[in-house]
Amino acid sequence: MNRQNVEVVKAVDEQNQVQEQEQNEEQVKQPPQIRMKRFNFIILLVVLVFLSVGITAFALSFGKEPHPVVIGGKSEREEFNKLYKAYDILKEGYFEDLDEGKVINGAINGMIQSLDDPYSAYMDEEAAKQFHHSVSSSFEGIGAEIQEKDGHIVIVSPLKGSPAEKAGLKPKDLVLMVDGKSIQGMSSTEAVMLIRGEKGTKVELTIQRPGVEGTIKVPIIRDEIPIETVHGEMLEDGIAKVQITTFSTNTSKELVETLNGLQKKGMKGLVLDLRQNPGGLLEQAVAISSMFVPEGKILFKVEDRNGNVKEYKSENEGNPEFPLVVLIDSGSASASEILAGAVKESANVPLVGQKSFGKGTVQTAQDFPDGSNVKFTTAKWLTPKGNWIHKKGIQPDYKVDLPDYVNLPYLDPKLELKLGSSSNEVKTAQQMLAALGFNPGRTDGFYDEQTVKKVKEFQAANKLPETGAITGDTTQKIIEKLQEKIIKDDPQLEKAVEVLKKEMK
Structure with missing residues (x-):
């Protein structure tokens, strides 16, 4: 929710990335119990002056002694003299021509890496372009x-x-x-x-x-x-499940539309699924948390490096009239944890699943004139009761683990596993078969006659050639069936429904 730079190059907790055009978009009509207010969220922006000064300094003439920056007749930033000198030495003496842009980017990147903070990063022009693009598309x-x-x-x-x-x-x-x-x-x-x-x-x-x-x-x-972040469905006895996969630009609007639709279908209770949600925009976490936390209650707190603490409170005009249970796991991070912490500590909403990821810092991003970008940590965020969950995570009220087969390694369809084979891949395949009800009687990694028999049974049940070997289409089908089983057999969701039914009485 950092969290970190991301493969999807998502703006994690970058409040300043929320597009201004969103402020002018028409609000989704909501029933009285699902109302939200537009938030004028105050962004905590810390400007790294030393970065802008450093970039300016790189434009100094080559072959000259570096000059300190002079402000108001007084010499400032003398600590950069060594940096300027190093640049001049390389420019004059390196055996090949310098790629000036690469050297400058490297210097900035070195500053960021010296912070030893996985959530701070420097992005060149291309990476920054993707970073901005992927927030809302x-x-x-x-x-x-x-x-x-x-x-x-x-x-x-x-x-x-x-x-x-x-x-x-x-x-x-x-x-x-x-x-x-x-x-x-x-x-x-x-x-x-x-x-x-x-x-x-x-x-x-x-x-x-x-x-x-x-x-x-x-x-x-x-x-x-696609950045489609909300998925809803009706389960049983008036219980609905809504999964939020990430906090993107339109997530709160998607959630309102989904809840309105589920209410028309008779929703009486809600399981909010934040599992595997890596986070996203803090502004969205605030908007959604306010939908479930009473007005005036604390959502979270932000503490700056001087120990100053600012509280952020719910601006909700009315609470949902249905009970709520929230699902979390080790993939729930950052903005997901803000939402989980807010509903747990300020609305007494039970959490079910596994301990969350544990990302308790807030980042912001700042662009440079050339289109590059620096993302850096500005503060800690704390739960309503003042807990800092960084590297510790949030503990669920009801701890429920998933079956071991959920964490089995990937099985490469290009491999051929057959009678007489012995490997870790065979062991994985045997465990998968056992989970699917075709137990070969052993899971030690040796492909024996009994394994061949059970593979043939699996192939027959799925209309595949009965070769007795695991490769190609057979491997793909085993993986497909296991994924279906993981989705269908969900003890965490079952527990959440059980808890919710008690809340609904």
Whole structure:
């Protein structure tokens, strides 16, 4: 919700990215119990003066001693003399001509990296262009949010229905290589540029999954990722489920439209699903939180580096008349956590699922005249009760884990697994078959006659050639059926419905 630079190059917590045209758009008509006010949200913007001064300094004449900046007749910023001198030395003495723009970008990027903050980043003109574009439109890529952590690129969360989700990427997967190229030590911005690409093109990620031996190669076909962020459906007994996949420009409007539609279908209670939601625009988290938190109650607090704390309160004119339960997991981050913390502590809404990601800082972004951009952390955010959840996450009221098969590694359809094979891939395939009801009797990675028998049974049940080997279409069908089972058999959602029914009595 950082969180970090992202594969989708999403503006995570960048309030200043909300387009001004949104202020003039017609508001969605809402029933009395689902009303929102337009928020005049005060953006905490910290201007990094040293960056603008540094860029100006790079334009000084070459071959001369660097000059300190003079303001009002007084020498200032003398700490930059060493930087100017280093530039002059390279310009005069390096054995090849300098790429001046590259050197300047590198210097700025070095400043940001020295902060040791995975949520601060420098983006060149091209990366910044994609950053702005993807806040409120579709984009092409794999649909996963990433962050840089301890020199590694980590998957925060794949987006719902994205190629990344279909390929089996999970939160906390470490991305080691992209198309065979190591990305160790790269910034998230650099990794994004390698992972993104045109629809229909292929990218192969080599990942390391916690708790799984060895590495896994995951081929993914890039696609267009639409920014449709709200998905609603009726379940049973007047209970509706609404999933918010990310907080984009129009998410609050999408949510209002969805809730209005569900009310017409007889909604009496709501499960709000924030699982695998990596965050997004803070302004949207504020608007949506206010829909479920009573007017005047605290949504969250912001603490600056001097310890000054500002409270942000709900501006809701009326509370929904239906009870609410919220689902969270380890992929719920940033703006998702703001919403979860707000409803939990200020509206007594129960949380179900797993501990959230733990991203408790706020970022803003500032453009340079050439179109490049710097994103940096401006403050901490705290829950209504003053808790800082950074690196700790929010604990659910009802902890519910998912079945082990949900975290099984990706199985490459190009591999051929057959009688006599012995490998980790065979072990994965056996575990998948067992989860689907075709238990081979062993999951130790050895492909025996019993495994052949169960594979043939699976193939017959799915109208596939009964070869007894796992490859190609058989592998694809196993993956497809497992994904269907994961969606259908959802113990976290079942628990949320159980809790909600008690709330509805």
